[in-house]
Amino acid sequence: MNHVSRDIFRRTIRGLALAAALAMPSVALAQSADVLRIANPVAVTSLDSFGAQSADQPTISVMQQVLEPLVIRKDGQLQPLLAASWENPDELTWRFHLNEGITFADGSPLTSADVKASLQRLIDGKGPLSGLWGAVEAIETPDDLTVDIKTNTRLGTVLSNLSMLGIAPAAALEDPNFFNAPFGTGPYRVAEFTPSQFVALERNPEYRGEPAPTARLEYRYIPEVSGRITALENNEIDVTWGLPPDQVAQVRDSQSLTVESFPTFGNYYMWYNSSREPFTDVRVRQAMWHAIDMEEIKTFLFDGTAEVAKGPIPQDIFGAAEQTPYAYDPEKARQLLAEAGYPNGFTTTMMWSSMCCTNIREFAETLISYWAAVGIQVTPQELERATWLENLLALNWDSTLAEGNTITGDADFTLARLYLSTANRMGYANPELDELLLAARAEIDQDKRAELYAEAGKIIWDDAVGIFPLDMMMHAVYRNEVTGFVPTPTGMPRFDTVSKQ
Template sequence: MELGRREFLALTGLAASAVALGGCARAGAAAPDGSLRAAFGQPVTDLDPYNAGTAVDEASLIVKRLVFDTLVRRDGDRLVPGLAASWKRVGDTTWVFQLRQGVRFHDGGAVTARDVVACLERTKAVKSAQSALWATVKSARADGDHTVTFETDGPMATLPVNLTLLFIVPARLVADPAQKRRPIGSGPFRVTGFTPSTNVELARFDGYWGGPAALPGISMPFIAETSSAITALRNGDVDLLWPVPSDQLGEVRGHRGVRVAAVPSWTYYLTWFNCGRKPFTDPRVRRAMIQALDLEEIVGKLFGAGAERMRAPIPSTVFGFAEQPPYPHDPGAARRALRDAGLPDGFTTTMMWFDATGPLARELAQSMISAWDEIGVTVTPQSIEKAQWLQRLNALDWDMELQTNTVTTGDAAFTLGRLYTSKANRMGYKNPALDKVLAAAGAEQDTAARARLYAEACKTIWSDAVGIFPAALTTAYGLRSDLTGFTPAANNQPDLSAVRRG
């Protein structure tokens, strides 16, 4: 019998799970006995912290936060010390960070200010989806072993929050290809095995400066089909699974030995138009595509209580959110707009996505494609593998694309300030006036003033119809009842070092 793509991925995902959980990883050693078995809904394709294609990839970030340290960490709504014990701003353009003393990398080497400088330079040198975050950082220098001084090109209020994404590795390894598969960091876990898109195996690093993790390791298999992953959770083959789609929560809730923890997340669905490719160069066409959609009905039917319809280009839980008037569902107005744009007979285009991007991705895509067909727009679906999607996304080789995105830092600077500048050119949209607003927001120290600037940016992005923002998701975690110390994370990147059994 010939297997379809989804069936094949389900079987290979289960096989990977069985291999990883059974005691031997495909590349390297398995996590130790008694490890946490955690399954995230997207595959991990690379572990290099400076890989251009995975710089903000959610699945990779989950693992990177376990393996590497950052100078600053987020604890709920607060920024707290990480490798940096303290920091202060000295003048408008200078920040000084004092590093913890006695911190060691997994290979035994000492963590010094020179490593931090090398990592910042590598991050700036590699063009990636993070590049916009570091554009105004002119330099970093090591003032001794434990002091790092950052110089910025003008005021930069967002430096501390951006540093939650600067992963620190030994200076000699910043460009080492081995970091893709067996990286060295200073985090609470070290990598013992990794097969891309299949499994990650981690062992506890007992020399971690913050104290050893509660469990001896973490095994992270990728299970392509959510239903198979839920079965593995219920059977005890995995301990933790996320995100659980809203339409499958009933398969987890109420089942003996399993519980659900949920949190309004910083994760949301978006569909970008390639604004540099006709016909999406015309904002009338982009607005028509939005007016064709009954998003209230689509989101309600698909996600129920698992999502809310978005009212801005970022979720309401993120700093910088400012509610915008929703586009009314009006197919007649959409057809008139297309006619006014010189497209009375509609047009043909494409939309790409990868199924594992988020819950019900295929169903959401199909709902939108069906609605567009009613206004004369024929959309050819392109459901592709994640690695190909990433390559095409970064090369702007698409007409429309559907994805989930997570505001990893909880701050609008990460999404609005990083994605929508002309220099970033993430979706072919260029607006010099918006560039000025976003630059001002990134430099502003006053919280209320920053909020007003991001509100202005929200309005511009929304009214220019740069994309469609259908749903902000609630992330549901399914976990075995004997797990303690687990806190659901709004950015889908929970701290697993504190999790224990019993």
């Protein structure tokens, strides 16, 4: 197949994919002001937010408008939602008092039994968020509006962890078909769901607050960015997000579209496998950082879509602290390499997932060219996601480039989950860091927790456990008639405040 034929073939396939995504029989091309048409950039494969998809952003994006948590993070602070208040009767107990009069979409009242069942299902599901609750010893319900979470060690992360736990009705959780059309106490309930293709939400008639301004939300999966942009311009969808930098400038020039760009809890990171030479030597790890001009990379690859990072997690996250930057200094890089016994550099590899993130290949190739300039020859390894993940967990790699998201807005989610020696995610082990992270996790006083995470972040940064190059921005695009969109730092937009003129 020649070059021209391949281009025609690709355009044809993209066109068919877009047509299929927009051709759901019961809702095709609906343009009513009561319907918000959303194109999600990643397929929603499941609505079960308690098991394997508990940290899956597509699932959370939908379910955060259906299942509500006890507490919510808003403007950087944890605030009550389904809970009215909480206290610590002792260091191993968190007691929550629920608001009275809250009902689920089926009319049944919210009780402590629902909270217990929801948390227990998350723990038993052994998904990616279950580890946050490893210290839970018992969940008790002294009465219908009181829940006690008892732990075997002090656990200061309970509030931030609860912000990720949507509460479902206990009786419904026993139904194996519940997550085909789940409902909760939120402003919407699920009306239709076709895995990997389509989700429709409709207003929850039992919602206690003001009804959402839009009666129905429809999520369609359109994988190609160009397909989503075309659908927006043709008034076939109303909103999408997750645009790469090269598309943002193009969309900004459109007379019919609005672009919202905002910081998120997401960042790029490049880990070294510190259990493999030469990365056992901190001087080698630091040298590779000094060899990179991050400001130049931001300007040419991520202009307007990222900021040079100031720590291992973005600064808006609870527990983040600004660190001393690594200056671009090739001579210092060569000096550190020579001190470590590599005056002529060395050869190594770096892997990443082909489905990872914005400009991942161009970013990797740019890093590799900087390292080559100081004598480090890096062989690129772009892998299918499943293969990349298998190698990552088996520590079968020299270095890896990826994107992370501290979705709870709390440093513990990233720092303790990934950098404790027992996690063994990148072959790095540091007893001093372990002590800080465990103390921070156990500390109930939130100000003290923040101080401990700041110290932990400094160790991770100064020891160059990885390179933390960029904090990412999110780009949402919507038609001009859409109003009320509110940016979310998690990078998972909500639409319960959005309407169409």
